Amino acid sequence: MSTAGKETAMPAHGIEVRHCHALAEFERCMELEREVWGGTERDQVPATIFVVADETGGQVLGAYDREHDGRMVGFTLAMAGMHGEQRYLHSHMTAVAPAYQNRGIGRMLKLFQREDALRRGIELVEWTFDPLEIRNAYFNIVRLGAIVRRFKPNVYGITSSPLHGGMPTDRLVAEWWLKSARVVTALEKGSVQAGWPSRSGLGERIIVPREMTAWKTSDPAKAAEAQRCIGEEFQRCLERGWAVTGLELSDTEDRYLLVPFGEVPGMKP
Ligand SMILES: CC(C)(COP(=O)(O)OP(=O)(O)OC[C@H]1O[C@@H](n2cnc3c(N)ncnc32)[C@H](O)[C@@H]1OP(=O)(O)O)[C@@H](O)C(=O)NCCC(=O)NCCS
Numbered sequence: 001m002s003t004a005g006k007e008t009a010m011p012a013h014g015i016e017v018r019h020c021h022a023l024a025e026f027e028r029c030m031e032l033e034r035e036v037w038g039g040t041e042r043d044q045v046p047a048t049i050f051v052v053a054d055e056t057g058g059q060v061l062g063a064y065d066r067e068h069d070g071r072m073v074g075f076t077l078a079m080a081g082m083h084g085e086q087r088y089l090h091s092h093m094t095a096v097a098p099a100y101q102n103r104g105i106g107r108m109l110k111l112f113q114r115e116d117a118l119r120r121g122i123e124l125v126e127w128t129f130d131p132l133e134i135r136n137a138y139f140n141i142v143r144l145g146a147i148v149r150r151f152k153p154n155v156y157g158i159t160s161s162p163l164h165g166g167m168p169t170d171r172l173v174a175e176w177w178l179k180s181a182r183v184v185t186a187l188e189k190g191s192v193q194a195g196w197p198s199r200s201g202l203g204e205r206i207i208v209p210r211e212m213t214a215w216k217t218s219d220p221a222k223a224a225e226a227q228r229c230i231g232e233e234f235q236r237c238l239e240r241g242w243a244v245t246g247l248e249l250s251d252t253e254d255r256y257l258l259v260p261f262g263e264v265p266g267m268k269p
Pocket of ligand 1: 036092093094095096097100101102103104105106107108133135136138139143
């Protein structure tokens with residue numbers, strides 16, 4: 001069953017997503033990378049890696065604006081990966097040019113990524129994201145139906161990108177099980193329920209204060225301390241075999257919702 005119907009029925013106007021294979025396209029991806037992340041050359045993914053990803057079963061996808069000379073305005077780079085026998089794609093970067101953000105192009109790239117992976121018999125796509133970036137987390141977990149079972153502290157080190165604000169690059173690993181009932185529901189309905197607390201009444205919450213974004217500039221020491229505490233909580237819960245399945249948003253704080261992995265609705269093959 002194609003689950004992309006509802007979401008692809010309303011693509012961003014005039015935007016087309018397709019595979020990239022040419023060096024000139026990879027160089028345009030690098031331009032977008034610089035535009036979106038900034039930072040120094042040391043932290044940029046070079047064109048050679050785009051070539052390697054494309055040649056070795058990964059994915060380089062571009063979003064093109066047909067109404068403006070067909071220029072590339074967004075891209076996704078994914079590498080081919082293996083967990084034991086499980087083939088998967090590791091989606092390393094998704095970027096949309098600032099002038100084109102919030103028009104559904106990021107979503108189009110993810111949906112194309114899913115369809116392409118399924119066509120190739122790949123049922124899992126993973127990527128990392130910053131647990132403090134709640135909007136992105138909500139998109140990954142609630143709107144796309146990804147779950148999280150792993151936390152990686154300072155995974156890329158401290159980078160020069162202004163987007164990372166000089167903070168340790170703590171990351172959660174999103175697992176997007178493309179054929180699961182959870183993901184199918186998320187894509188058909190636009191969001192998926194957290195299943196929290198679980199059937200047996202278990203549930204944990206991890207709180208991210210709303211001031212977190214402000215603290216990053218006004219009080220970096222406080223932001224760093226809060227990041228450390230949040231990271232420890234994720235580590236504690238995820239090491240016990242729990243999974244993040246939802247997010248509760250409020251005016252004062254946002255809460256990640258976790259249940260034991262074995263009780264996540266819609267995850268059984
Ligand atoms: C994240 C990003 C690729 C989304 O692309 P987009 O075309 O703006 O996204 P869409 O319009 O399709 O919206 C999809 C979701 O992305 C999330 N999103 C949008 N802008 C975002 C931003 N600046 N930062 C984080 N998440 C964002 C939202 O949750 C949105 O879902 P919603 O509509 O339910 O709120 C884009 O904002 C971007 O390039 N950000 C900077 C780079 C980055 O953080 N990449 C992700 C990690 S590799």
